[in-house]
Amino acid sequence: MTEGKRRKLGLLAAALLIIAAGSPGRVSAESGARWTVQVSTVDPGKTALPPGLQFAIYESLVHDLSVSTRFKDVLREGDRRADHAVDLLVLHSTVDKYTPGNETLRAVTTVAGWTKVTVHAHVSRADGTVILDRDVTGNVRLFGSNMRVAQNVAHAMTRILEKCPLPATRSRP
Amino acid sequence: MNRTHDYLQRAGACRLKRRDFTILAVVLLASVWQVRAQQRRPSQDSAIPAKHLIGFAGARNGANGALYIEADVVQFEQSGAVAPVAVNIPSIRDVVLGQQSGQVGGVPLTLAKAAVPFSGGRAVSLVSHKTYDTLLVQYVDTSGGLHGAVFQLKRGQGEVFRNELVRKGARVHNDEHAPSKPTAEAHHD
Numbered sequence: 001m002t003e004g005k006r007r008k009l010g011l012l013a014a015a016l017l018i019i020a021a022g023s024p025g026r027v028s029a030e031s032g033a034r035w036t037v038q039v040s041t042v043d044p045g046k047t048a049l050p051p052g053l054q055f056a057i058y059e060s061l062v063h064d065l066s067v068s069t070r071f072k073d074v075l076r077e078g079d080r081r082a083d084h085a086v087d088l089l090v091l092h093s094t095v096d097k098y099t100p101g102n103e104t105l106r107a108v109t110t111v112a113g114w115t116k117v118t119v120h121a122h123v124s125r126a127d128g129t130v131i132l133d134r135d136v137t138g139n140v141r142l143f144g145s146n147m148r149v150a151q152n153v154a155h156a157m158t159r160i161l162e163k164c165p166l167p168a169t170r171s172r173p
Numbered sequence: 174m175n176r177t178h179d180y181l182q183r184a185g186a187c188r189l190k191r192r193d194f195t196i197l198a199v200v201l202l203a204s205v206w207q208v209r210a211q212q213r214r215p216s217q218d219s220a221i222p223a224k225h226l227i228g229f230a231g232a233r234n235g236a237n238g239a240l241y242i243e244a245d246v247v248q249f250e251q252s253g254a255v256a257p258v259a260v261n262i263p264s265i266r267d268v269v270l271g272q273q274s275g276q277v278g279g280v281p282l283t284l285a286k287a288a289v290p291f292s293g294g295r296a297v298s299l300v301s302h303k304t305y306d307t308l309l310v311q312y313v314d315t316s317g318g319l320h321g322a323v324f325q326l327k328r329g330q331g332e333v334f335r336n337e338l339v340r341k342g343a344r345v346h347n348d349e350h351a352p353s354k355p356t357a358e359a360h361h362d
């Protein structure tokens with residue numbers, strides 16, 4: 001290998017390393033891993049969201065956030081450990097829109113009977129500082145039961161939280 | 174002649190021993206089975222076939238099994254699992270009933286319907302649906318965290334189970350002994 005080629009390869013490797021180290025996902029993931037998130041129960045708002053679906057969204061959120069490495073700890077509503085958590089974020093979810101679907105109608109027509117839920121996600125610190133304020137939509141359009149909408153909403157919300165930049169924590173890593 | 178006689182006697186004694194051993198083994202097995210059956214009887218009497226949808230800590234999502242009450246503990250025994258998953262009745266905060274409609278047959282029937290020519294599977298979908306009861310059990314864990322376990326039961330069995338829970342002292346906010354109104358989803362069916 002000639003000297004020129006070796007130099008080019010070295011430059012390319014250095015550039016790749018700089019890009020990888022400077023990617024926002026990596027930085028936020030590192031800072032986020034020090035935050036603890038507490039998931040509140042889903043507020044049905046003015047919609048007629050059935051309690052079963054309401055808790056299915058809550059449970060899916062707790063599960064998905066626990067699987068993700070974004071947060072140090074995921075706490076449920078009412079968990080006493082939240083009282084002593086230093087870097088705590090609270091996730092409030094309010095249902096904005098709910099279109100009840102019908103699995104049979106979906107299976108027969110393909111274009112009707114969709115289940116759709118729009119949830120407003122609000123993440124704030126214990127002192128009230130807002131970190132995230134966004135609408136998330138989940139739906140079931142073809143296969144699966146109506147309950148699957150809960151998993152879809154939770155997946156979408158977790159993806160947003162994984163990408164959301166978080167402030168530096170007060171505690172040291 | 175004598176030798177033959179001795180041999181036959183020994184063979185008879187051996188056969189007797191073997192027969193005794195077999196009888197003993199059968200008796201032992203029967204007694205073990207009886208003891209296990211007696212141990213399981215209370216659970217099997219009140220057991221309701223259920224499908225765990227989500228939220229019962231330790232149970233697999235979508236697992237079929239049996240839901241029952243033993244003393245002051247609600248247990249869900251997943252088919253194929255070694256030990257049941259349990260929650261104490263005093264830790265229950267609310268029990269809510271609902272209804273939902275869904276297609277029966279799961280993935281195999283869905284694939285079979287897709288394979289029917291001239292969209293004949295759609296016609297099958299018209300008749301292959303069923304309405305179920307959903308049972309939401311809200312409970313708190315040892316650190317105070319709220320859980321919401323959702324089960325799918327046969328129609329009418331949700332109310333039976335909720336009444337049983339109320340009788341055993343479970344807290345129910347909407348304390349009507351009638352099932353709650355069908356959800357909007359069921360209403361649309």
